[in-house]
Amino acid sequence: MARKPIIAGNWKMNMTNEQAKVLIEGLKPLVKDAKKTEVVICVPYTDIATAVSLCAGSNIKVGAENVAWAEKGAFTGEISADMLLELGTEYVIIGHSERRQYFGETDSSVNARLKTAVAKGLKPIVCVGETLEQREKNRTKSVIRKQVTVGLADLSEEDILNTVIAYEPVWAIGTGKTATSEQAEETIRFIRGVIAKMYTRKIANKVRIQYGGSMNPKNVKELMAMPNIDGGLIGGASLKAEDFSLVVNFDK
Ligand code: PGA
Numbered sequence: 001m002a003r004k005p006i007i008a009g010n011w012k013m014n015m016t017n018e019q020a021k022v023l024i025e026g027l028k029p030l031v032k033d034a035k036k037t038e039v040v041i042c043v044p045y046t047d048i049a050t051a052v053s054l055c056a057g058s059n060i061k062v063g064a065e066n067v068a069w070a071e072k073g074a075f076t077g078e079i080s081a082d083m084l085l086e087l088g089t090e091y092v093i094i095g096h097s098e099r100r101q102y103f104g105e106t107d108s109s110v111n112a113r114l115k116t117a118v119a120k121g122l123k124p125i126v127c128v129g130e131t132l133e134q135r136e137k138n139r140t141k142s143v144i145r146k147q148v149t150v151g152l153a154d155l156s157e158e159d160i161l162n163t164v165i166a167y168e169p170v171w172a173i174g175t176g177k178t179a180t181s182e183q184a185e186e187t188i189r190f191i192r193g194v195i196a197k198m199y200t201r202k203i204a205n206k207v208r209i210q211y212g213g214s215m216n217p218k219n220v221k222e223l224m225a226m227p228n229i230d231g232g233l234i235g236g237a238s239l240k241a242e243d244f245s246l247v248v249n250f251d252k
Contacts, residue, residue, distance in 0.1 A: 003208050005224065006164055006231035007248045008040035008063065008125060009238025010093060010212070011047070020047040023241055024054045030245030032059060037231070039248050041238065042093050042125070045079050052088035063091030066099060067122060069112035081120035092117050093233075095151060096127045097170045107150035114152065118159040125164045125233065126151060127212070128191070132171035141190055148194045157203055160195070165209045166233040167191060172213025174235055178223075184211045185226035192228055217246035224250050 015023060020043060031039050042063035043051050051062045068078035084092065094117060095110035110126065117124045128147040130140045148165070155163065167188050172179050179187075188209045196204035211223050212233030223229055237243040 003206065003230045004038055005036065005251075006038040006040065006208055006210060007244075007250075008042055008091065008093075008164075008166075008210070008231070008233050009244055010065065010096070010233055010235050011041065011043045011238060012065070012098070012235060013044060014239055015044065015047055017047055017050050020050055021054065023239070024051060024060070026241035027244060028055070028058050028060065030241055031248045033252075034059060034248050036251065037248060040091050040125075042091060048084070048087045048089055056088075061090045062088065063093060063123075063125065064089050065093045065096070067092045067094065067113055067117050069109065069116045071116070081116055081122055084122060085120060090123055091125060091164075092122045093125045093127065093166075095147075097129055097168060097173060101170075107147055110147075110151040111153050114163070115154065118155060118162065123162055123164070125166050125210070127166045127168050127233070129168040129170050129173075129213070135169065135171065140187060144187065144191060145194055148191055149198065152195075152198070157199060160199060160203060161206055163207065164231075165191060165195075165207065166212045167209060168212035168233060170213075174214070176214050178214045178216075178219050179211070181219075181222045181226050181229075184223055185228055188226075188228040215247060217243055220247045220250040 040061045040063050042065050064084050068080050094113045099105040130143045134143045169179050192204045208230040210231040210233050211229050215232040216237040
């Protein structure tokens with residue numbers, strides 16, 4: 001079966017509740033005809049309840065931007081899977097490069113969060129990607145191999161099939177510098193190969209792998225034309241209804 005494309009917005013630390021309402025109301029009619037693409041918005045915790053209630057009955061699914069590995073307890077500032085699920089959250093981003101860069105997230109903490117997410121029934125979007133320095137030193141593949149083998153370790157076949165991977169070269173995030181479609185395709189094909197070694201080729205061929213990093217209405221078509229690219233994780237361009245809808249409707 002063909003992999004269904006998934007376009008997910010990552011709002012990061014943007015959008016107060018009032019701003020979120022305006023954005024979602026603007027977005028709904030613009031993406032309502034996207035039947036062949038899964039549409040997700042990953043929003044700040046404080047916007048989740050609003051987003052879930054406004055998106056009810058629409059084709060937009062709601063995700064969070066992180067989840068705690070622990071079930072509950074003394075973890076000041078963290079948000080648990082149960083808290084997210086109770087609000088109607090379906091997806092969750094794990095291991096975004098900004099979490100790794102500013103908040104000490106590691107492949108092991110990514111793995112711990114991921115295991116909790118899948119055990120609880122949240123659908124994870126796990127981010128991997130190399131920095132500019134790593135790319136220039138020809139370390140892209142070794143860095144990504146480790147991020148994937150350690151970050152996604154010990155998942156059952158069923159759980160890996162429910163996991164979305166986002167390849168986001170750190171140098172392309174928020175910089176306006178997109179990886180070329182060939183660069184993105186090459187690394188994503190490599191990630192699929194790593195998954196094939198961890199599981200089987202058949203399973204690897206079913207796992208959805210997105211590209212992320214300055215994906216926008218202008219470059220989405222070319223990126224999505226690549227055989228291994230199954231969607232996008234969209235930061236900047238997800239903050240404007242028109243731009244995000246153009247990315248979602250890349251096939252129109
Ligand atoms: P960007 O962010 O589209 O603004 O580059 C993507 C991301 O960080 O997920």
